[in-house]
Amino acid sequence: MPTTETTETSASSSRRTIHIEKRSVGFVPRHERYGTAWSQFTLWFGANLHITTLVTGALAYVLGGDVFWSIIGLFIGQVAGGVVMALHAAQGPRLGLPQMISSRAQFGVYGAALPLLLIVLMYLGFSASSTVLAGQAIAQLYHGPDWTGILTFGLVSAVFTVIGYKIIHRLSRWVSLVSIIAFVYLLIRFAMVADVGQLLSIREFSWTSFLLAIALSASWQIAYGPYVADYSRYLPAETSARSVFSCALGGTVISSTIAMTFGVFIAAWAGESFEGHEVGTVVSLGTGGLVAGLIYLSIAIGKLSINVLNTYGGFMSMMTTYSGFRGKAEVPQVLRILSILAMTAVSMLMALIGRDEFLPAFSSFLLFLLTAFVPWSAINLADFYWISHEKYDVPALADPDGRYGRWNWAALIAFVGGVLIQLPFVSTHFYTGPLVEKLGGTDISWIVGLVATAILYMALRPLDPRTIPERTILPEEDPSEPLSIKE
Template identity: 60%
Template sequence: MAEALVEQHSIDVVPDEERHGTAFSQFTLWLGANLQITAVVTGALAVVFGGDIVWSLVGLVVGNMLGGAVMALHSAQGPKLGLPQMIQSRAQFGVRGAVVPLLLVILMYVGFFASGSVLAGEAVGQLTHTSHTTGIVIFAVVTAVMAVVGYRVIHALGRFASVICALAFVYLGIRLLDHADLSTLLKNAHFSLPMFLLAMSLSASWQLAFGPYVADYSRYLPRTTSGRATFWWTLSGSALGSQWSMTFGVLVAATAGDKFLANQVGYVVGLGGAGLIASFLYFVIALGKLTVNVLNTYGGFMSMVTSISGFRGQRVLSQRGRAAYIALIMIAGTAVALLGKDSFLASFKDFLLFLLTFFTPWSAINLVDYYLISKERYDIPALFDPQGRYGAWRWDALAVYAVGVLAQLPFLSTAFYTGPLVAPLGGADISWIVGLVATALLYWLLARRSPALPAGTEPTTGTGAGLKAEADHV
């Protein structure tokens, strides 16, 4: 039973006989991962920065749907290829060239682990009647253990969290409306294009951040799983969960303002009540953060293995090696959380949002290549061979990636850098739109005019005898 529960695969192809589950599993996983306190804070920022209630909500819906669609397109790649998300980047950037976006992805995972641990650590500390620091450490260890067990426990956690957190948010919504007049709040509607674009960017960026690892959690689905079903269940779970949380955040910010931002966890728990109810809500906050933090840890582990294996030629990983990689992510994230729990995380959050600038062009290149250029067909053995058809470094794709990053800078707005075109747009940050469109168009023009791939076996999705031999080998 333990062997069946503990995951054996990492960056290698998942054989057909080990595939299981249905596309609906993506709904519960992403619903549970988005019904959490950080999504609430993200929604609140739309109002804190000056937006009205009605148009902030509309902007958040649009951003969640647009960003969620991009994220869900990545999810649909999982059942088709049976590979984790970032290993696919080797088809675009080369077996070793994929390390360029991967290094930034790993940094993002460590940062998200840290910021999540701070909020969850406070809740765990309250539950265990210990200090904030002890709560952070306990939370980090539990996160690492679940990431080591892997795929099955991650989805089980998502199913559990989707039910428990949904019930908690229904209760909190009722309590919030007891303190506020909804009809009065909804009268706060004065359209401002910059504030509308800000709300849309907040939610779209939230969804785009899932892109580098979303296929990690769909790759065990049977190959016959409908791509459309995977897409729609992923999109509906992620968009519904995040919009639910962000809507709550908008209403909380409109009624509580600085009281909420000064102590997000304390305010939410206080809104719910005291005694056993307070304990339950602390548990819910920790559960929501645990769900997404396990995803961050697991994704960081996959990205580290993908980066190193491109140079070492490694295709399989021992359980001891798996635990070691995950421990590195846990230690690094916990260290950052402990160092920044009092003052650093506000600035670090801006840094993490800045990092999203580097993931938007990656996402555009990956999706254009997979759906429009390669037509959902990759030569899977070549993804592990620097001498194969994808090569070690694909400098043309890396150049497009660099152009995509640079194209966003004039439109980027963060606490430590603001582009020259932000002010003419009234302060709106539309960098992610520019990054997606410009990079996708440039890569498509370049790739469709490039010479055909070297002669060899036909590109495959990994079906047939070729995949069986490859699966046996890895």
């Protein structure tokens, strides 16, 4: 007969073993929960310390800002957007569900499909963009054509995504280590070739440029909202919400600040030659030869982490939509794998077809789509923390005839209203609102969207037909036992 010690050793060994994840959009039972809040720090640290984050920060300077105030503005945006992102992360252990499943509590089991369809499109675009950049870096390693690097990167991303949650967290820890080594080397090299003090002396404050820097980094963080709880849902239910919040916030803000600040410095140092040659400028800081190859490799590895997150989040959103209309709490393993392969195939096709001309325009469209994620985020957070007070009926989220119904018009009206309210304040290459010029070209849509949507959603509460449960109801728990969760 096995002893308690033997059982615990076996359980611990099982957690260390890598196997294909069997869960997708379903509830994670308590006996399958493991890990600590620290995993959220390493995950989001690795997800942000890469070339795309660097280039995003550089835009604050390229688009007319100075060095000093661009760095300050970017940091403010990191914290503001990071708080929104981390509040979503804290939902994972409480509900044991992927992020977008909880949207059914606000929008209805069918109504949640509206933001989900837009989010799938976002994942496809971000994944295609990452695949192009990383594929080019891989191709540089063996001086081959870009399409071979794109296919290689896409296939590797698919393998990690199929294995799932556990390998994603392990990957993030290794990516964090590789990225730290690469960035430390690049920072040292940059300090050797550039006059950092002189660059910091470039101080020409402009409200327009300052608010643009805030918007760039805040939007970067808010875009994680639709999938951040996907990577905290396996944590034990008693995990402190405060620790999950702090670790997710710390990981994402610290790494993004490092990368974006470096991006501002490089853009200011390189001048006009930076735009259009972003990767080449970064690689040029190396000493050439083997070092250049290692930098290209670190770029590809850094992009792998975020691309796996995008592919994983994309298939989760697809299956959330499917399972909602089918009235299912979970989907078969075969369907899970097929949806991942479909997501990967479409993103690789987009990358191959549009690597030269299509993706820049599509990236602008993706930024425009952020106007849909801000209202979704406002509704989700307002409901979870202020209306439902973190109390959800999890089994009812898979039942169109249950507590949450098919459609919740209060949330749907607030969502559409939140999108429309932002439009006059949006400034992208794809679309510019009529009030942007009066504000000096500043995009404040994300601030307007968060505040106005939350107020509108609260005001529409009388149209909300739901009854809020007195306590969180989970599929596996005994209704006579209260759920104990640390604050």
